[in-house]
Amino acid sequence: MFWITLVIGLAGAAVALALAGRRVLFLARIAKSGQPDPERVLQVKRDPKADIEGQVTEVLGQRKLLKWTVAGAAHAAVMWAFFLLATVYGEAAVQLLFGLEAHIPFLQTWGPIGFVQDTIALACAAGLAVFVAIRVKNSPKRIGRKSRFKGSHLSGAWITLFMIFNVIWTMFFFRGVEVARGNFGYNKAAYFSHLTGNLFEGIESDKTLEILESVGLLAHIGVALIFLVFVVNSKHLHIFLAPLNVMFKRRPDGLGAAMPMMSGGKPLDFEEADPDEDTFGRGKIEDFTWKGFLDMATCTECGRCQSQCPAWNTGKPLSPKMVILELRDHALAKAPYFTASEEEREKFTDEQKLAMQVDKELVAEDGVIHPDVLWSCTNCGACVEQCPVDIEHIDHILDMRRFQVMIESSFPSEAGVMLKNLENKGNPWGMSEMKRLEWIEELDFEVEVADEKLPEDTEYLFWVGCAGALEDRAKKTTKAVAELLHIAGVKFAVLGPMEACTGDPARRLGMEFVFQMLGQQNVETLNEMGAKKIVATCPHCFNTLANEYPQIGGNYEVVHHTQLLAHLVEEGKLTPVAPIEENITYHDPCFLGRHNKVYKQPRDIMATVPGVKTQEMHRHKDRGFCCGAGGARMWMEERIGKRINTERVDEALETNPDTVSTACPFCLVMLGDAINEKKNEGAAKETLEVVDVSQLLIRSIKGEKEPVPAE
Ligand code: SF4
Ligand code: SF4
Known part of the structure; x- marks a missing residue:
């Protein structure tokens, strides 16, 4: 019996390892063919502490997954079972090689180990039951587009659950037979194995039990081998790749700054760049870096990103999950071509090339990614924030936009006006630069307008921003903050x-050249002025100044006005006195909240205003819902699906607010427009307004009773 078991086991292992190995080599060839990205590797060397933290909190601690309590707990049970039940496989291998009676001393005999193995296996089974319930409840067939699994490969997920179930029952089967046969290493601490042993109590023939034990052992090992081959050919590959993807993520979390344009592993120098030689964004799948390919291979198809995406939730064709899956499917199809040598490529027939999608465009109506998908993204960061394996969707979307804008000149025509205005006038509206002073004339105190060096005693340079200086609603915030x-x-x-647009709308549209031009001009001005500390009211300016200007030589201490105001209130330098008896719901701007983790201070400010009653919207803080303006969407028409700002205001209305507050000039405009529409439809009360939290604060400090109208 021993020899038969051994031969079957070893032959099965050899076949499975050969098949899995072949697939791994194919995947490694794809990753190796990707563009270099040395920063990713260097950052690990620079900050091993962050690397270890990432593995401990994200991988072992399942931080992001546990934000979804039930599904997260189920996943944690299954993942820990994967680690801990490896010890059972260790034991199984020893028994295969050295006979059923062989036991690893201590490992296979110490009761507590048996207890842990049995318990985690049961927890894993419970986790599987939860997954089944979640998948049935959220079946795309049942709830259509609302399902986070819509578009995922569903059969693969069911096979995975089935295979894990097989691992569990085969384990208890062969351990149960061992108990009945009397060669089980652990004492009663392995309680469930002993319980299973009762099933075989009536079998008295040792020969029969030996055969059953051998069959159980082979079944347990066989399931693992088949599963291994399946895993490397499926989305379940994430069990091996997730730790790598977490390790090589863009620190700290893939949000905040946009990636500089890279070519051949170096930031692109526009003065020297050659479109024939250099990579301008991503124009074909081969242009992705190895980290891009790693992202594609790591996606678990869980759909958490899709469930949070404002574009997807308002009926647009963009799903961040589908972007990754479509890129992955295309990369896998085309890989035999782009990893082949020139000589090999010439030998491919036309049919083979068609199957390999050699001529399929990356972004086109019949391409891999539809242009409507690409231009629907608001860069809100909800996908990146949610992704449990740290996939960086925005970087890929932005890089594809860069190619479309800079090489193909293909982008929504409305955005062209904004780009021209930025180039010619330094602001998206094309207004005269002198108009940037008009808000100051409306104040009853002096504001220092620097022209060469900042005065010695300047504590903060107030970065007003284009909207803050030129847009009527945002000007109210500017004046409130100044006051x-x-x-x-x-x-x-x-x-x-002397202030010009930070370049954020150009950069997020994909026009890196205009961003660089404006950014360098601003950095030069700020450095010449001697600016050190900057306060900005616009989260987009705040993000660009704080996180992106260091890429081009601008290093400043930048705060958002809500951070500074909250600090001044705490220090007692600002004291709200007059009550504002209103129900207020706060909308988190994406570039303040998710991209920069400023959630607390705007809420702290409102909490200090007497009378204010706050109520959170259903989606808030890191799960906040975009207003629809980011990613340069502010300057594009929204033709598909429901308007994102309308969806957000519908959510706000569910809290029956007197006022909606926020902390971003773009959110102010977007939400204000949607509120006005609702008022026209009679769906919102006439007095409902959207204001910046600074406006609430100044009202309370100055004792103004009436709300500040948002117009
Ligand atoms: S950044 Fe926002 S809009 Fe863009 S894909 Fe991600 S979730 Fe969707
Ligand atoms: S990209 Fe991340 S969040 Fe989205 S489906 Fe894949 S693993 Fe899940």
Whole structure:
């Protein structure tokens, strides 16, 4: 019996390992063919502490998965079973090689180990039951587009669950027979194995039990081998790749700064760049870096990103999950071609090339990614924030946009006006630079407008931003913040006409050249002025100044106005006194919240205003829902599906607010427009307004009773 078992076991292992190995080599060839990305490797060397933290919290601690409590707990049970039940496979291998009676001393005899193995196996089985329930409840057949599994490969997921179930029952089967046969290493601490042993109590023939034990052992090993081959050919590959993807993610979390444009592993120098030689974004699948391919291979198809995406939730064709899956399917189809040598390529027939999607465009109506998908993204970061394996969707979307804009000149025509205005006038509306001073004339105190060097006693340079200086609703925030700083005695100065757009809308559209131009101009101005500390009211400006200007030589201490105001209130330099008896719901701007983790301070400010009653919307903080303006969407028409700002205001209305507050000029405009529409439809009360939290604060400090109208 021993020899038969051994031969079957070893032959099965040899076949499975050969098949799995072949697939792994194929995948490794794809990754190796990707563009270099040395930063990813270097960052690990630079900060091993962050690397270890990532593995401990994200991989072992399942931090992101546990945000979804039930599904997260089920996944944690299955993942820990994967680690801990490896010891059972160790035991099985020893018994296969050295006979059923062989036991690894201590490992296969110490009761507590048997207890842990049995318990985690049962927890895993419970986790599987939860997964089945979740999949049935969220079946795309049942709830259609609302299902996070819509578009995922469903059969693969069911096979995975079935295979894990097989691992569990075969384990208990062969351990149960061992108990009945009397050669089980653990004492009663392995309680469930002993319980299973009762099933075989009536079998008295040792020969029969020996055969059953051998069959159980082979079944347990066989399931693992078949599963291994399946895993490397399926989305379940993430069990091996997730730790790598977490290790090589863009620190700290793939949000905040946009990636610089890279070519051949180096930032692209526009003065030297050659479109024939250099990679301008991603124009074909081969242009992706190895990390891009790793992202594609790691996706678990869980659909958490899709469930949070504002574009998907409002009926647009963009699903961040589908972007990754479509890129992955295309990469796998085309890989035999792009990993082949020139000589080999010439030998491919036309049919083979068709099957390999050699001529399929990356972004086109009949391409891998439809242009409507690409241009629907608001860069809100909900996908990146949610992804349990740290896939960086925005970087890929942005890189594909860069190619479309800079090489193909193909982008929504409305955005072209914004780009021209940025190039010619330094702001998206094309207004005169002198208009940047007009808000100051409406104040009853002096504001320092710097023209060469900032005065010595300047504590903060107030970065007003284009909207803050030129857009009527946002100007109210600018004036409120200026007045609050004045009341608190903070010495600040503004740049007035010397300020230009930070370049955020150009960069997020994909026009890196205009971003670089504006960014370098601003960095030069700021450095010449001697700016060190900057306060910005616009989260987009805040993000660009704080996180992106260091890429082009601008290093400043940047705060958002809500952070500074909350600090001034805490220090007692600003004291809200007059009550504002209103129900207020706060909308988190994506570039303040998710991209920069400022959730607390705007809420702290509102909490200090007497009378204010706050109620959170259903989606808030890291699960907040975009207003629809980011990713340069502010300057594009929204023709498909429900308007994102309308969806967000519908959510706000569910809290029956007197006021909606926020902390971003773009959110102010988007939500204000949607509220006005709702008022016209009679769906919102006439007095409902959207205001910046600074406006609430100044009202309370100055004792103004009436709400500040948002127009
Ligand atoms: S960044 Fe936002 S809009 Fe873009 S794909 Fe991700 S979730 Fe969707
Ligand atoms: S990209 Fe991330 S969140 Fe989205 S389906 Fe894949 S693993 Fe899940």
